[in-house]
Amino acid sequence: MNDRNAKVLLREDRYPKGANHPTLHIEYACPCGKGRIIDERVVGFGDYSVWFECKNCERKYDFLTGCGYIWELEEK
């Protein structure tokens, strides 16, 4: 699973307190389907982070990340 084939559940701009630039917040369905993958990007700064909100998948997978907001899951 990667950022191109994961199912998007939510995609919206968020403004963390005091921020001038929006954070693009994306939620994807995780591989087991019981939780989510959260991806946050500050557009224009190349800044992003991606993490699990799923205890099952957190134990099973690592994120491989690269430039250009991409990520891919690798089994541990």
Ligand SMILES: [Zn+2]
């Ligand atoms: Zn999961």
